[in-house]
Amino acid sequence: MSSQSTLTLATLDQAQEIGLRPEEFDKIKEILGRTPNFCELSVFGVMWSEHCSYKNSIVWLKTLPKEGPHMLVEAGEENAGLVDIGDGLACCFKIESHNHPSALEPYQGAATGVGGINRDIFTMGARPVAQLNSLRFGNIELDKTKWLVKGVTKGIGDYGNAFGIPIVGGEVFFDNCYNTNPLVNAFSAGIMKKGEMISATSSGVGNPVFIVGSRTGKDGIHGASFASKDITEDSIQDLPAVQVGDPFQEKLLLEATLELGKTDAVVGMQDMGAAGITCSSNEMSAAGKHGMDLWLEKVPTRQADMKDWEILLSESQERMLVVVHKGQEDIVNAIFDKWDLSCKEIGVVTEGDRVRYFMNGDLVGDVPCVDLVLGGGAPVYHREYSEPSYFEEWKKFNIDSIEQPTDLVEVAKYLTGHENIASKRWVYEQYDSMVGTINMSTNGPTDAAIVNLKGTDKALAMTVDCNARMVNANPEEGTAMAVAEAARNIVCSGGVPSAITNCLNFGNPYNPEVYWQFVGAIKGMSKACLKFKTPVTGGNVSFYNQSSVGGTEVPVFPTPTIGMLGIVEDKKHITSLDFKGKSDLIYMLGTSENNISSSEYLASYHGLKESPVPNFDLDAESELQSQLTTLIRSGVIESAHDIADGGVFITLLESALVNNLGFDITTSSEIREDAFLFGEGPSRIIVSVREVKEDRFLDLLKESKIPFSLLGHVSKGDIRIDDKSFGDIEEYRKIYTNSLESKLK
Amino acid sequence: MKFGVVVFPGSNCDMDMVYVLESIMKQEVVKLWHKDTNLQNCDFIILPGGFSFGDYLRSGAIANYSPIMEKLVEHANNGGYVMGICNGFQILCESGLLPGALLHNTNHKFICKNIHLTAITKNTLVTNQYSDNAVKIPIAHGEGRYHADEETLQELITNEQILFKYSDENGNITEEANPNGSLLNIAGVCNKNRNVFGMMPHPERAADAELNNADGKILFDSILNIVLS
Numbered sequence: 001m002s003s004q005s006t007l008t009l010a011t012l013d014q015a016q017e018i019g020l021r022p023e024e025f026d027k028i029k030e031i032l033g034r035t036p037n038f039c040e041l042s043v044f045g046v047m048w049s050e051h052c053s054y055k056n057s058i059v060w061l062k063t064l065p066k067e068g069p070h071m072l073v074e075a076g077e078e079n080a081g082l083v084d085i086g087d088g089l090a091c092c093f094k095i096e097s098h099n100h101p102s103a104l105e106p107y108q109g110a111a112t113g114v115g116g117i118n119r120d121i122f123t124m125g126a127r128p129v130a131q132l133n134s135l136r137f138g139n140i141e142l143d144k145t146k147w148l149v150k151g152v153t154k155g156i157g158d159y160g161n162a163f164g165i166p167i168v169g170g171e172v173f174f175d176n177c178y179n180t181n182p183l184v185n186a187f188s189a190g191i192m193k194k195g196e197m198i199s200a201t202s203s204g205v206g207n208p209v210f211i212v213g214s215r216t217g218k219d220g221i222h223g224a225s226f227a228s229k230d231i232t233e234d235s236i237q238d239l240p241a242v243q244v245g246d247p248f249q250e251k252l253l254l255e256a257t258l259e260l261g262k263t264d265a266v267v268g269m270q271d272m273g274a275a276g277i278t279c280s281s282n283e284m285s286a287a288g289k290h291g292m293d294l295w296l297e298k299v300p301t302r303q304a305d306m307k308d309w310e311i312l313l314s315e316s317q318e319r320m321l322v323v324v325h326k327g328q329e330d331i332v333n334a335i336f337d338k339w340d341l342s343c344k345e346i347g348v349v350t351e352g353d354r355v356r357y358f359m360n361g362d363l364v365g366d367v368p369c370v371d372l373v374l375g376g377g378a379p380v381y382h383r384e385y386s387e388p389s390y391f392e393e394w395k396k397f398n399i400d401s402i403e404q405p406t407d408l409v410e411v412a413k414y415l416t417g418h419e420n421i422a423s424k425r426w427v428y429e430q431y432d433s434m435v436g437t438i439n440m441s442t443n444g445p446t447d448a449a450i451v452n453l454k455g456t457d458k459a460l461a462m463t464v465d466c467n468a469r470m471v472n473a474n475p476e477e478g479t480a481m482a483v484a485e486a487a488r489n490i491v492c493s494g495g496v497p498s499a500i501t502n503c504l505n506f507g508n509p510y511n512p513e514v515y516w517q518f519v520g521a522i523k524g525m526s527k528a529c530l531k532f533k534t535p536v537t538g539g540n541v542s543f544y545n546q547s548s549v550g551g552t553e554v555p556v557f558p559t560p561t562i563g564m565l566g567i568v569e570d571k572k573h574i575t576s577l578d579f580k581g582k583s584d585l586i587y588m589l590g591t592s593e594n595n596i597s598s599s600e601y602l603a604s605y606h607g608l609k610e611s612p613v614p615n616f617d618l619d620a621e622s623e624l625q626s627q628l629t630t631l632i633r634s635g636v637i638e639s640a641h642d643i644a645d646g647g648v649f650i651t652l653l654e655s656a657l658v659n660n661l662g663f664d665i666t667t668s669s670e671i672r673e674d675a676f677l678f679g680e681g682p683s684r685i686i687v688s689v690r691e692v693k694e695d696r697f698l699d700l701l702k703e704s705k706i707p708f709s710l711l712g713h714v715s716k717g718d719i720r721i722d723d724k725s726f727g728d729i730e731e732y733r734k735i736y737t738n739s740l741e742s743k744l745k
Numbered sequence: 746m747k748f749g750v751v752v753f754p755g756s757n758c759d760m761d762m763v764y765v766l767e768s769i770m771k772q773e774v775v776k777l778w779h780k781d782t783n784l785q786n787c788d789f790i791i792l793p794g795g796f797s798f799g800d801y802l803r804s805g806a807i808a809n810y811s812p813i814m815e816k817l818v819e820h821a822n823n824g825g826y827v828m829g830i831c832n833g834f835q836i837l838c839e840s841g842l843l844p845g846a847l848l849h850n851t852n853h854k855f856i857c858k859n860i861h862l863t864a865i866t867k868n869t870l871v872t873n874q875y876s877d878n879a880v881k882i883p884i885a886h887g888e889g890r891y892h893a894d895e896e897t898l899q900e901l902i903t904n905e906q907i908l909f910k911y912s913d914e915n916g917n918i919t920e921e922a923n924p925n926g927s928l929l930n931i932a933g934v935c936n937k938n939r940n941v942f943g944m945m946p947h948p949e950r951a952a953d954a955e956l957n958n959a960d961g962k963i964l965f966d967s968i969l970n971i972v973l974s
Contacts, residue, residue: 157855161885162796164757248755248799255754338780339754432857432885434950435794437761442859442883443957452955454764571955 010041018045018222019229024379031371039357039365042309044372046222046275047282050543053378056509057541060522068535070498072194076375079120079200079270081537083499085567087456090197092126093189095134095464095503095563097542101242102184106151110184111159111245115317117186118163119271122254123320125198125261126190129438130451131160133170133186134464134503134561135427138179138547140419140743145174148182149427149744155245156186157430162247163254167431168439169449171464174419177556180547185503187464187563189451198261200280201268202323202349203288209347210329211277212336213253213319217302219244220276220315230508230544230553249318249341256339257320263335265328267349272319278312280321281347281355285369286376288323291354294347296364308359323349385515390610394473397611399596404674409726411605412649415678416732417739420600421646426741444576445658447489447642448566459574461495461566467645467680468557473598474613475520479560481613481682483528484621485644486564491625492640492685494573494632495566497532502539502562507555509543517558525560531618532625534564575632577641578658579688584638584714586663587697588648590624590684591707594671600645601678614681620706621683627704628685636689636697643684648711649677649721651686653732656714662729664720665712673722688714746972748774749787751817751833753808758794758830758949765952770965779811789826789968790817792833794885794947804847804888805835814840826870827941831886834933834943843936843943844901845893850886851926857885859958860924862932862946863912866905869935871942874967879916880960882946884924889945891927891934901934908933909944 015025018041028044029035036044050056066075072090073082080094098113114131121128133156138145160167165188202209220243260266268288270280277294285292296311306314324332329345336343350356357365371377405411415421433439440450440459448463465486471478487497502525507514529536545556568574579586596602597611631637643651652663667676689697701708719726748766752759759776766774775785779797784790797808808814814836821827821842829837837843850856862882864875893901901907910930913922923930925945933944948961 154854161855161857161887162755162757162799164795246799248796248801251757251796251799252754429858430855432855434857434883434885434947435757435761437764437950437953437956440956454768454955 008038009035010038014038015041015045018042019049020045024048031368031377039309039312040367042313043278043365043367046278046313047372048378051274052279053374054541055379056381056383056543058374058380059382060519063522064526064536065529066535068499068533071535071537075536075538079123081499081501082197083537083565084194085460086458088194089453090192090194091189091460091565092121092124093187093501093563093565094120094538095185095187095501095561096540097503097505098184098186099181099505099542099545102152103181105242106148107155108242108244110152110155112243112317113184113186114156114159115245115247115250116273117188118165118250119273121188121190122257123198123200123269123271125196125258126192127258128165128188128190129436130168130449130462131165131186131188132168132449132462132464132563134466135170135172136178136183136468136559137174138182139176140174142179146744152182152184153427153430159245159247161432163251164435166433166435166439167428168433168441168451169463172424172427173468175557176549177547177554179549181545181556183505183545183556183559185561189462189565196261198266199268200270200284201288202284202292203290204267204325204349205290205351207267207326207349208324208329208345209292209294209349210322210324210332210343211299211319211346212322212343213341214246214249214316215300215302215342216311216314216319217316218306218310218314221310221313230546243315243317245317252339252341253318253320256335256341259335260332263331265324265331267323267325269320269322272321274315276312276314277321282369282372284321284323285355286373291350291352292347293350293356293358296357296359298344298346300342300344308357308364312357383509383515384512385519386512387516388513394610395612397597399594399675402596402602402606402608404672408673408677411601411674411678412726413735414605415601415646415650416653417735418600418604419740419743421650422739423736424740425737426744440574445578446493446574446576448493448495450493450568450574457570459568459571461490461493461568463489464561464563465489466559466561468559469603470598470613471521471560472557473611475517475558476524477613477616479521479524480528480618481616482560482562483525483532484682485642486562487532487534488625488642488685490564490566491628492575492642494575495568497534497564497566499537500529500534500562500564501537502560504539504541505545505556505559505561506543507546511555514555521558521560528618531622573632575637575640577639577655579655579661579714580638580659582661582714582716584688584690585694586665586711586713587687587689587708588684588711589628589687589706589708592668592671592676592679592684593681594675595681596675596679599647599678599680601647601674616682624683624685624706627706631697631700634700636693636700637687638690639688641686643686645680647678647680655686656729657733657736660717660729662715662717662719663712664715667722746772746789747787748772749777749784749790750774751777751779751790751792751813753779753797753811755797755799756793756795758947762791762793762949765949765965769952770969777813779813782812782816784816784820790820792829792836794831794833797832797836805832805839808836809839818842821941824938824940828871829943830947830949831945834945835888837941837943842941843934844897845891845934847888848890848892849888850890855887856924857883859883860946861912861914861922862909863916863918865907865910868905869908869939869942870971871964871967872908874963874970877916879912879914880963881958882948882951882961884946886945889925891931893928898928904937906935906937907931908935908942
């Protein structure tokens with residue numbers, strides 16, 4: 001393709017080669033009133049890729065609730081959503097995937113994912129304050145998985161650590177369905193003063209357009225198109241589509257950008273992520289209802305003789321396109337000179353809606369910006385979907401088909417050391433979690449990460465959650481449960497859920513069964529977000545995630561990762577998850593059922609993957625959360641911890657480990673002991689209560705209608721269940737702390 | 746006392762240090778840009794943590810050639826106070842103001858976690874308020890393994906220049922408590938004249954009561970204790 005002369009007319013073959021469909025090629029000809037040249041075809045190809053256009057998902061995305069009392073910027077309006085957090089401050093936050101690049105080159109793929117999501121935040125004028133990430137890998141015993149885990153972790157660490165924004169939380173999950181295709185979802189949140197947002201827009205005829213930051217190279221060309229097709233054994237041919245990151249440049253760009261944001265020089269700014277200059281120039285022009293002329297030979301490049309379309313499609317990192325008020329160019333130049341960053345005027349805002357690209361005086365592309373962008377002329381498809389046969393089949397699972405093991409101590413130790421449950425210390429100790437001195441969870445672990453808002457009474461709570469196994473078993477209920485779990489984590493920590501961002505990782509949308517999962521997930525997310533009053537502020541969709549398992553291509557588990565923001569209205573409400581002292585009473589809020597469906601216990605210990613989701617009731621969940629908030633604000637509980645992966649046993653263990661304590665509990669006689677200990681039914685929380693506060697605690701609970709039960713008490717260090725010794729906390733600590741590291745060797 | 750915090754391109758703990766000095770310790774503090782050559786009459790200059798110049802080439806190596814460094818060396822040689830934390834410590838070793846060097850951690854990974862330290866000499870401006878009890882302070886570095894030749898190590902011992910050693914929570918200096926392979930478990934040192942200080946752990950990350958650990962504040966209390974008395 002590199003020998004392609006850009007001015008020759010493009011062919012259907014070329015269109016298909018860059019991922020366009022024949023009918024899309026026809027539509028381009030219709031829009032232009034002529035056949036595009038190769039450069040223009042490339043521009044359409046990348047803008048109409050799944051990654052940029054959301055053409056197969058937008059119909060459903062529009063059904064998600066996006067309005068809320070605290071929303072300052074709603075989904076799709078800017079690079080990220082913006083939430084009013086009071087005290088004159090606003091928080092913008094977003095999660096994005098970098099799955100395909102990470103599958104090929106885990107280190108750079110993950111690193112540039114971190115870079116990209118942070119640019120989305122600071123291009124709006126906010127200083128990033130905290131990051132989280134959600135990672136999914138294949139079978140941990142495979143050498144390839146170990147290579148991917150090590151590369152992704154180091155990539156995230158090296159980029160985030162140098163950039164200097166703490167990673168305050170996240171999740172890591174392993175399953176065969178991610179063998180070829182890991183999921184790397186990065187979340188970032190930033191803070192700005194209300195009213196100081198920089199828009200991704202362009203206006204004012206004659207205003208100059210600048211490119212700032214790194215030079216443009218040949219990396220990442222066709223990255224957006226690459227992200228819009230299946231990952232296969234041949235994907236390694238797409239290696240040049242992977243970008244290369246430089247966190248030092250990103251740090252300088254952050255400081256220079258925020259300094260620029262304090263001046264009045266900026267009309268609009270957008271970072272360059274997918275589709276590079278093409279995307280930013282067209283999206284900004286379409287948003288501001290203007291045209292733009294760009295002179296590509298002026299773009300500072302890393303390599304000599306880059307072709308016009310290479311410059312347009314390059315996804316080189318750490319760059320921004322900035323439209324500046326005419327006459328204020330010196331301000332921009334001075335700031336970028338101070339930070340030793342490249343800053344070059346490369347174009348001008350024009351009347352109309354044409355974005356025109358020139359190379360050495362030749363017009364090489366002339367496109368109408370509105371027709372290229374989402375919400376404008378980009379294609380919108382209604383995809384067919386059909387319920388897969390497994391869905392009804394799996395509902396037939398009966399717990400009686402599984403015999404309860406005789407030795408539950410062995411099960412407890414197995415689960416404690418399972419890679420999906422054991423401490424992720426090996427991963428997170430490679431991340432700087434404390435820079436910025438805002439991480440309030442370091443010395444007081446909480447279900448959601450708590451981020452200090454210095455100088456105010458408030459804090460932010462953040463979490464990323466998705467139990468993809470549950471979503472696979474039932475996309476609608478499983479996704480509602482993921483939203484509920486995120487909200488529960490925030491409420492357990494003392495916060496109030498505020499809004500979510502989503503990262504929708506699915507297989508090929510042209511597969512009707514995959515699309516059925518997608519539609520179910522959207523429906524489940526909608527109903528849960530309405531219930532918890534947490535609008536969806538934005539996020540991204542990543543289709544075409546699949547792995548080769550046993551010779552056949554299987555889609556990854558449908559994985560709609562939920563990134564939730566909550567507000568802690570008073571830091572006194574912050575509640576950690578750890579047991580505080582011997583003889584404190586342990587209560588469970590919510591009800592346990594005789595159910596082990598879709599639990600880690602059933603899937604891994606018994607090796608049975610085919611089961612439905614446990615029963616879930618949104619109203620009961622909402623009531624539970626509201627009552628927990630009452631208990632926390634009344635000051636009657638010492639700790640709160642959501643029951644999730646591994647069930648009651650693992651939840652108790654995690655609360656006990658922090659301060660070297662143990663627990664002594666009695667299970668229910670009406671439920672199988674294994675189901676009681678390891679079942680993963682939703683809507684349950686473990687709290688601990690000091691004896692002197694028990695009466696008041698019970699009075700408050702009795703006023704509510706939520707079910708609860710006394711499990712037992714905190715002990716000095718031994719673990720006893722139904723008067724049987726399960727061992728000492730130190731034994732479990734060794735297993736919990738070290739097993740991930742030893743499995744990765 | 747007037748503090749100056751130097752900002753290199755890539756510094757990322759500068760604001761944390763300013764916050765502690767200004768909002769918690771209630772001191773006058775200014776930021777000093779690395780291209781400046783005016784120290785603005787600061788009494789105590791701090792080189793903060795981060796990745797100056799991306800830590801490319803070698804941690805701290807390029808920062809050593811910033812314009813401000815010439816003035817900083819002059820300030821130190823005239824008896825002025827200078828302290829480097831983490832990347833700042835690496836820069837001070839590169840500049841020769843402090844003995845030794847910081848090498849890659851033995852596990853070749855970046856490590857961020859709370860560790861324990863014990864003050865070895867209390868006879869300095871920055872350690873005089875520490876007791877024999879271990880304190881909990883976080884580390885966050887990839888290149889923090891303190892190294893010096895045998896002769897230098899002997900001098901550090903003889904002159905009581907070792908500020909802190911990595912220890913367990915009971916103050917025992919053990920191999921298990923050494924997170925990065927530093928010689929003699931050394932976490933921080935001062936120069937012979939006791940006016941230039943460097944340490945890898947981050948006291949400024951453990952100085953705010955809102956974060957539930959104020960063991961690092963003792964270092965700042967020590968500075969003010971001497972100055973005010």
